[in-house]
Amino acid sequence: xxxxxxxxxxxxxxxxxxxxxxxxxxxxxxxxxxxxxxxxxxxxxxxxxxxxxxxxxxxxxxxxxxxxxxxxxxxxxxxxxxxxxxxxxxxxxxxxxxxxxxxxxxxxxxxxxxxxxxxxx
Amino acid sequence: xxxxxxxxxxxxxxxxxxxxxxxxxxxxxxxxxxxxxxxxxxxxxxxxxxxxxxxxxxxxxxxxxxxxxxxxxxxxxxxxxxxxxxxxxxxxxxxxxxxxxxxxxxxx
Numbered sequence: 001x002x003x004x005x006x007x008x009x010x011x012x013x014x015x016x017x018x019x020x021x022x023x024x025x026x027x028x029x030x031x032x033x034x035x036x037x038x039x040x041x042x043x044x045x046x047x048x049x050x051x052x053x054x055x056x057x058x059x060x061x062x063x064x065x066x067x068x069x070x071x072x073x074x075x076x077x078x079x080x081x082x083x084x085x086x087x088x089x090x091x092x093x094x095x096x097x098x099x100x101x102x103x104x105x106x107x108x109x110x111x112x113x114x115x116x117x118x119x120x121x
Numbered sequence: 122x123x124x125x126x127x128x129x130x131x132x133x134x135x136x137x138x139x140x141x142x143x144x145x146x147x148x149x150x151x152x153x154x155x156x157x158x159x160x161x162x163x164x165x166x167x168x169x170x171x172x173x174x175x176x177x178x179x180x181x182x183x184x185x186x187x188x189x190x191x192x193x194x195x196x197x198x199x200x201x202x203x204x205x206x207x208x209x210x211x212x213x214x215x216x217x218x219x220x221x222x223x224x225x226x227x228x229x
Contacts, residue, residue, distance in 0.1 A: 035218070037166075044123070045158070045166060045209055047218035059216050095165055105213045107156050107171040114165055 002026035002110050004096050009115030016086050016119070022079040022096030022112055030054065030074040033099040035108060036081050038092035038117075048094070049081065050104035059104055064090075086119045093117075124149060125210055125221035132227040133200045141224045143193045143210030149219060155193040156211045157186055160223075166209065170195060202228045 008020040022034070035050040049070040050059045058070050069082040079096050093116050097108035126144040133139040143155065157170035168177050170186035173193065183204075185196045197204055205228045210221040 037220075044207075044223045045160075045211075045220040047211075047220060050218065059218075061217060100171075105216065107168050108158070108166075109168045109171070109177060111165040111167065 002098070004098060004110060004112035006094065006096050006112045006115040009094065009117045011118045011120065012086055013121050014087060014119055017082070017084045018086065018117060020081040020083065020094055020096075020115060020117070022081075024077045024079065024098070027098070029072075029077040031102060033102060033104040033106065034070075034072060034079045035097045035099065035104060036070065036079075037095045037097055037108065037111075038090075039095070039114075040092045046092070050099075051079070052104055053102040057104065083117070086117075088119050091117060091119045123222050124214065124219055125212065127208075127210060127221040127224045129222070130225045130227065132229055133197075134229045135200055135202065137200045138196060138198045139200055139204075139226060140197075141195045141208055141210075141226070143195070143221050145191050145193075145212060145214075145219075147191055149191075149212045149214035150188065150193055151191040153213050155186065155188050157184075157195045158209045158211060158220075160207045160209065161203075162206065169208070197226070200228055204228060 036048040067085045093114040095114045096112045098110040099106040154172045158166040159169045160166045173188040174186045
């Protein structure tokens, strides 16, 4: 069974840093692009970042460019999101999502359950 | 403020057909595939339609997608109580994935 399990969320002060992880299982991780999508409670979905299966191609939303870094360790079947210079508006549930292909420019066919990030003093 | 436009809500009685629209532009919907995601209350989103009108395995054929020009639509036929959820259209626009604001479907 294909599964994605996020971790690393929590409470952080404005200006602080946090690293999210997404452990993947049930598929050949390196064959598939991965992404992060966030959702402020009660609001809509916002795409954050995507990375190709090999890790060589990355894309970022303008709202996080220069502050967040997406990466992956295919030997550990794990996706990461390093979040720096966090702001109150980054408060959200962060989902990791798998694409059916190597390229990120595709559907998100499997989603994790999400991890909550709260940025507050 | 999304570059995609969806009605905030839609409703119908069991068995009815409900249609949700998603309007964009030539740079997004007009030149790329449209995806639809369903989010049931308190759960993670789920892929409902990919590449404009394709259903992943396990998605009932009551759900159908279409695209014409710079607009797309999701139709739910034979509406059921378990279809009560938020529905989001999405598209890639110049290597940025954009989600619509979502449509809340209520089964009356």
